[in-house]
Amino acid sequence: MSSGLKSRSFQITKTEWYIIIAFILLPFVFDFSPYFQGLLIFVLIWVMLGSSWNLLAGYTGLVSFGHAAYFGIGAYAAALPYYHFHISPWWGLLTGGLVAVIFGYLLGIVVFRLRGPYFALGTLASAEILRLIFGEEDWLTNGHNGILYMTTWVSKYPYYFIGLILALGAVFSIKAIMNSKAGFYFLSIREDEDAAEALGINAKKYKNISTVISTFWAGIAGAFYMIYMGFIDPEVVFALHNISIITILVGIIGGVGTIWGPALGAAVMVIVQEMFRSAIFGLAPSWVSRMHSLVFGLLVIFVILYMAGGILGDWNLITKKLKFLKRNQGK
Amino acid sequence: MEIFIQSLVSGLLIGGLYAIIGIGMTLIMGVLKIINLAHGQILMVAMYVTWVLWHYLGIDPYLSIFITIPVIFVFAEGLSKYLLNPLIEKESILPENQVLMTVGIGMVLVELARTIFSSDYRSVQTSYTDKALYIGNISLSFPLVIAFGIAIILTAGLFYLLSKTDLGRSIRATAQDKISASLMGVSSLKITILTYGLGSALDAAAGSLLLPVYYLYPDVGPLFTVKAFVITILGGLGSPLGAILGGIVLGVAETLGATYLSMGYRDAVGLVIFLLVLVFLPGGIKQLTKI
């Protein structure tokens, strides 16, 4: 739960170095088909989104049900200058995060005073409003037709490495901040905002800081998505179930309030999604491929009921249960 | 001017149906203290049940409320007993885990519907679905008028239940103070299960009444969930009277929005109202009038 806080300052652990090196070497070691590379890139996008959500919800206690808002804004921040002025969407990597932050800050003014479920609903409503506006205002966004862009490269490798840098950037920047004063303050606000205030913590200021960092990375993820996919439309990037809810799932499955939980959750999500979309890689009858949304729903129910801390969060419980089962098997 | 009155009237009629949806949600919110993000999906389930009854057995949608209400009531009680109540004990970092659970339930319901019925639009056609009543030049959709009437009856019944019966008193007690109520012998566990059933049953009635005038497809579920919580926040939490006003306001606002802005923005109207209320009038209409 307070993983990483025991280190005296920001340090990359040995395990983390192994993970980084493994990811760098991955495409060289395995001659991955573009299909697999594509999957990996999606994992990286979900790592960014999941980590960003986790900072706000898992560490600061502000459970956003509308993270798609920032993702979508980042995506359109990259796409709109291209659509209207033919400016390359790559600039979105600089602007996407910033525009998302501005929006997040404005939204914060409206929803921060809300506690608990009302905050969640406020964020949900704002993402939905954006989805509808971006869909209706054809003159600005080309509405439901979306925006199309000839991607820079055909090969996926460069996207993979850029995505990897961004994803690691998200994870480690969050780790760095959680090891600092701000990180302690986020946790204090999460645990008991009134007690935190009595300890001299300016809750409003720190909620804003957490929001800024969280929305920044969500926006970057959106901009990267635009650059990589070459096509976005409001129904996809502002989607409630397919972006916002899955972001929450990614955070929950991996482990809310842990540094690497969202990364693990992202991997699990993409694996599960692909398993079902491809009908267990072609081994199962084809109707299975339409089941993936259903499986997600069931996953939400299952995880919340039995594993609310996620794989990393409930790690001790899970390993204990496994050891228990193993011991009983031997008998 | 005529267009305005026409929109107003149509909005009022559909507002009546929205009101029941809102009452159901606010009841659940008042007692379980959660936002039931599966509310619209339960409505969708009721709509599909109604459609099946009509399509395969020729049962009139209005009569089918006698079937959908009990069926959904029991179904919802099951959901509450097995999926929601177990979470009350669990201490998790995410305080919203009950709300998230309803999201999960909602997702499963929508996808099951999609699997069974596909994404095709469905509707019912009866002898009266296209009929209209006329007051001067203003047309009133006949099915909506009937629905409005039934809605009034159901609402009156609910108010009677809440104010005059022991059960109703237990519900209100649990909503006000769960601990005190249980100290006085009210089983809060049983009441929460029952209230979830009751709120969903109202939902189900609304679904059956809605089918003659609304296209049915799986994604209708989330759409109505959004409407439901807009109504509830607008009316003020836990206030059935507020939910009625909230439903009517939403119905009118949406219809006016569709008439004067554009069809696409009809659903946005509700969301904008929602944010405005959250910011400026967090207690909802209830706060203004102390209902």
Add this chain to the structure above:
Amino acid sequence: MTILRLEKLTKNFGGLTAVNNISLEVQEGEILGLIGPNGSGKTTIFNLINQYYKVSSGKIFLEDVEITNLKTYEIARLGIGRTFQVVKPLKRLTVEENIMAAAFSNSNSFNAAKKSAKEVIDFCHLRDVAHMKAGSLPIGGRKRLEIAKALATKPKVLLLDETAAGLNPTELDTAIEIIMKIRDDLGITIVIVEHIMKVIMNISDRIHAIAYGTTITSGKPEEVAKNKTVIESYLGSDYASGGIANA
């Protein structure tokens, strides 16, 4: 010198006046006890000082600087620490992390906060449980943690709200020892609300007694203990002749 001054403090909740025109002064380095029957407004006064409730009228001064309308966290940073009657530990953080979170109000680096926290942990006898999650501590530990958190903010004035309630005799003695050390070794001024007479009468330099939101009297413990109105408000008029020092 007067370190904390309340001037004609009043708080209305709708029709109910919880605190009615209360003025008091706290001298630097003293332990001021605040006593009164349940509901007399003691915790409300603390909540007003802290700005958890907005003052209806009146002023509050810390070292002659008016703090009446500042925000809670600003007041904490200016040097008023407080404990809560119903303790508020940061449950999922360890005891050490709880105290570090408080210590950050005076330092910006992880290491400095950790060092500061270590001192407070030792001071409050929490070394054994430093790595336990605050939520799993028994009540005695939680009460000490509550004091420790407030201490780590390096306050000038410490408001202690019923820190002794629910403790067994041994824990009680430890608590008293810590409170005395806070004043003696650290020079922090203390205002303490307490129901356990043994505690408050023995450690306070002065007592301020209130009932129904108004001041009854103030002065040295022995004098206040003999005050008829004070005895009446606690024990009813039958005991007025007995004296609560014997209770």
